[in-house]
Amino acid sequence: MTILKRIGRPAxxxxxxxxxxxxxAAQDKEPIKFGLLQDFTAVYTFVTGEYNQGQQxxxxxxxxxxxxxxxxxxxxxxxxxxxxxxxxEAYNRAREEGAILFDFLSTPVSRGLVDQVMKxxxxxxxxxxxxxxxxxxxxFPFVFPVMATYWSQAAVLADHIKSxxxxxxxxxxxxxxxxxxxxxxxxxxxxxxEAENFEVRGFPYPSPGNEQSATWSEVRRYRPDVVFIWGAGxxxxxxxxxxxxxxxxxxxxxxxxxxxxxxARNVGADAMTGVKRFEAVATGTETPIVSRIVEKVVExxxxxxxxxNVGSSYYxxxxxxxxxxxxxxxxxxxxxxxxxxGPKLKAGFEMIENFDAExxxxxxxxxxxxxxxxGYGRVAQWNGSAWEPVSDWTTAYPEIxxxxxxxxxxxxxxxx
Amino acid sequence: xxxxxxxxxxxxxxxxxxxLAALGFVLxxxxxxxxxxxxGALVMMAAYLxxxxxxxxxxxxxAIAVGAALMFGFGxxxxxxxxxRMVGQPVIMVVMLTLGMExxxxxxxxxxxxxxxxxxxxxxxxxxxIVADVFMNRAYLIGGLVAVLLIAASMLFFxxxxxxxxxxVSDDHVASWAVGLSxxxxxxxxxxxxxxxxxxxxxxxxxxxxxxxxxxTLLFPAIAVVILGGVDSIKGVLVGGLAVGILGSVIxxxxxxxxxxxxxxxxTSVIILLTILVRPHGIFGREDIERI
Numbered sequence: 001m002t003i004l005k006r007i008g009r010p011a012x013x014x015x016x017x018x019x020x021x022x023x024x025a026a027q028d029k030e031p032i033k034f035g036l037l038q039d040f041t042a043v044y045t046f047v048t049g050e051y052n053q054g055q056q057x058x059x060x061x062x063x064x065x066x067x068x069x070x071x072x073x074x075x076x077x078x079x080x081x082x083x084x085x086x087x088x089e090a091y092n093r094a095r096e097e098g099a100i101l102f103d104f105l106s107t108p109v110s111r112g113l114v115d116q117v118m119k120x121x122x123x124x125x126x127x128x129x130x131x132x133x134x135x136x137x138x139x140f141p142f143v144f145p146v147m148a149t150y151w152s153q154a155a156v157l158a159d160h161i162k163s164x165x166x167x168x169x170x171x172x173x174x175x176x177x178x179x180x181x182x183x184x185x186x187x188x189x190x191x192x193x194e195a196e197n198f199e200v201r202g203f204p205y206p207s208p209g210n211e212q213s214a215t216w217s218e219v220r221r222y223r224p225d226v227v228f229i230w231g232a233g234x235x236x237x238x239x240x241x242x243x244x245x246x247x248x249x250x251x252x253x254x255x256x257x258x259x260x261x262x263x264a265r266n267v268g269a270d271a272m273t274g275v276k277r278f279e280a281v282a283t284g285t286e287t288p289i290v291s292r293i294v295e296k297v298v299e300x301x302x303x304x305x306x307x308x309n310v311g312s313s314y315y316x317x318x319x320x321x322x323x324x325x326x327x328x329x330x331x332x333x334x335x336x337x338x339x340x341x342g343p344k345l346k347a348g349f350e351m352i353e354n355f356d357a358e359x360x361x362x363x364x365x366x367x368x369x370x371x372x373x374x375g376y377g378r379v380a381q382w383n384g385s386a387w388e389p390v391s392d393w394t395t396a397y398p399e400i401x402x403x404x405x406x407x408x409x410x411x412x413x414x415x416x
Numbered sequence: 417x418x419x420x421x422x423x424x425x426x427x428x429x430x431x432x433x434x435x436l437a438a439l440g441f442v443l444x445x446x447x448x449x450x451x452x453x454x455x456g457a458l459v460m461m462a463a464y465l466x467x468x469x470x471x472x473x474x475x476x477x478x479a480i481a482v483g484a485a486l487m488f489g490f491g492x493x494x495x496x497x498x499x500x501r502m503v504g505q506p507v508i509m510v511v512m513l514t515l516g517m518e519x520x521x522x523x524x525x526x527x528x529x530x531x532x533x534x535x536x537x538x539x540x541x542x543x544x545x546i547v548a549d550v551f552m553n554r555a556y557l558i559g560g561l562v563a564v565l566l567i568a569a570s571m572l573f574f575x576x577x578x579x580x581x582x583x584x585v586s587d588d589h590v591a592s593w594a595v596g597l598s599x600x601x602x603x604x605x606x607x608x609x610x611x612x613x614x615x616x617x618x619x620x621x622x623x624x625x626x627x628x629x630x631x632x633t634l635l636f637p638a639i640a641v642v643i644l645g646g647v648d649s650i651k652g653v654l655v656g657g658l659a660v661g662i663l664g665s666v667i668x669x670x671x672x673x674x675x676x677x678x679x680x681x682x683x684t685s686v687i688i689l690l691t692i693l694v695r696p697h698g699i700f701g702r703e704d705i706e707r708i
Contacts, residue, residue, distance in 0.1 A: 040531065041523050041526070041527070041531070042629075045526055045531030045532070045628065045629060046531070046532055046533055046628065047532075048531070049530065049531055049532060050532065178677050178678035202676070203672075204672060204676075204677050204678040205678055206678040206680045206681050208630040208633055209625075209630075210621065210624070210625040210630055210631070210633070210634075211430055211624075211625075211680075213426040213427075213430060213553055213556065213665065214423055214426065214427065214664075214665040214666075214668050214669045214672075214680070215668075215672070215678075217419065217422050217423060217426065217551065217669065218419075218669060218672070218673065220551065221419055233533060233628065233630065234533045234625045234626045234628050234630050235625075235630075237533065237625065237626050238624065238625045241542055241555075241624070242553075244542045245542055245543070245544045245551065245553055245554070246544065246551055247544065247551070262532050262533050262534075262535075262626070263533070263626075265535040266533055266534075266535045266625075266626035267542075268537070268542065271542050
């Protein structure tokens with residue numbers, strides 16, 4: 001018995017250690033979970049289906065290619081209906097299931113959970129939605145816009161107008177949905193107007209934007225040289241139709257990023273020729289990542305949605321968001337080691353340097369101070385059948401945008 | 417002056433298109449005495465159906481006709497499967513039922529057919545109709561004409577023998593049963609006709625904005641129209657629609673620039689509140705006075 005005990009103790013210890021080591025190894029290779037808790041049934045339905053499909057398909061591609069050093073990725077997908085309460089519930093469940101990164105694709109839900117994710121020290125990405133001031137990494141250490149905020153989008157569009165026909169002395173109309181999102185670009189446009197000596201005026205229309213006739217009569221009376229349209233979903237195609245019906249040249253219309261192939265079909269592909277939009281990510285299936293998705297995910301029937309969506313504007317934005325997130329995970333695994341958690345993943349994001357998703361998006365560099373990645377984008381024009389880039393990837397008026405970011409971030413910090 | 421006239425004309429045309437969405441509400445109330453809060457979702461569903469039939473390759477006018485037949489059948493089904501079970505229940509339960517239908521359809525239909533906006537091309541060009549410096553929206557002009565025709569057809573329908581029966585059923589279910597009228601059939605018929613009206617509204621609004629869930633938000637202006645015009649008056653739909661459309665166009669046309677925000681929904685809300693306070697039965701609605 002004593003011998004047994006003597007043999008047994010080291011054996012048991014060895015077995016225990018082996019088991020523990022095996023457990024650690026197993027834990028090391030557990031899938032990295034991302035919570036894609038989005039609005040599939042309410043306000044963001046115009047984008048969520050394609051965007052989320054792109055996200056899931058990219059994660060499937062990464063897994064099909066062996067993951068990152070053997071680490072696989074798992075998407076936890078749930079509907080929040082654009083309701084902060086449902087978002088909180090879905091977030092808590094996904095947290096319990098081990099998610100370390102979240103994307104709500106909903107400004108109300110993202111805003112509602114900013115404080116919680118920072119308290120829980122998990123990563124929240126807010127590409128093309130959410131708080132613009134989240135670009136201030138020191139105030140929002142766990143929130144990463146990773147793509148151009150609406151302020152940066154307005155700046156890039158204004159810079160394009162300046163370089164193609166000039167801004168001085170022009171009249172610019174900002175026709176927008178009457179919501180915080182619609183009004184968001186105004187301070188930056190006013191700042192640029194002061195710097196470049198042009199006039200800008202806002203023209204709000206009521207949500208959801210299915211009827212805008214009175215607004216556009218007023219716009220026509222203003223006789224603008226340039227029109228910015230700042231809405232989303234069906235309201236965008238109504239804006240373009242109303243502009244054309246009021247004799248406004250489609251080539252003078254410049255849209256926020258939320259303008260896609262579906263809007264062109266609603267307006268009429270030919271009628272919309274000339275309309276320009278801000279572009280955060282290249283469209284089409286020619287880029288290496290999307291080509292590989294087609295080959296390894298879509299053709300074998302593993303896509304999370306309709307194959308016809310692959311390569312569309314919103315699908316590709318979804319792909320790019322996950323390409324950035326997976327790159328952050330790769331950098332975090334390299335420098336911090338497995339298993340990943342929120343703080344390690346945050347560190348990974350802040351190590352991203354000149355990452356362009358194999359030519360799919362502008363090269364972004366994320367630092368502890370700048371979580372936006374520089375605010376890059378380009379302008380694309382509808383040519384009757386597709387979006388065609390008419391500028392290079394660029395960033396514009398960084399000092400005016402930065403001033404807005406700092407002012408809003410300071411207000412947030414002051415309120416907390 | 418041209419600006420004012422433009423706001424007035426386009427507002428009137430938009431109002432007529434709201435009236436089209438409101439028509440189904442009034443048809444059901446006038447026939448069955450039920451306030452149908454699912455009318456916005458029925459408009460959305462009708463537009464989705466027509467879009468889907470068109471995507472199968474049917475010419476748009478055939479798709480509209482088939483869609484109207486299907487929506488008529490859906491109306492009958494609603495009566496048979498849902499409303500018939502509510503006989504004898506308080507009206508508030510029927511209202512809740514229609515509200516539940518609204519929420520269900522708003523989630524279910526985009527879930528089945530896809531949530532991204534769908535194009536519905538009626539072949540109406542984008543070029544404006546310009547008369548003496550007044551720009552009129554061609555789609556609204558055609559929509560307004562269709563609305564007037566459908567409203568007129570509805571008014572004529574209620575003068576027919578069948579329409580008279582429907583009005584009798586609305587007045588008193590028990591008395592109608594007593595004289596041998598089929599209340600169930602009358603209610604089913606009214607839902608079916610409201611389904612056809614929903615096709616008119618859904619197709620016209622869908623051609624303007626694309627087909628997506630936001631079509632169901634037409635319920636709000638439609639309710640303003642029926643409250644102002646009178647919940648049981650087809651003539652009221654016409655007048656209420658014109659008033660809601662004109663006020664919702666002219667007032668924001670001058671006020672928005674002053675306040676820096678969109679005031680149309682505020683105007684619509686004020687119309688609802690003032691009507692309820694000043695003339696609860698609306699301009700043409702019937703005022704029922706009961707001896708207590």
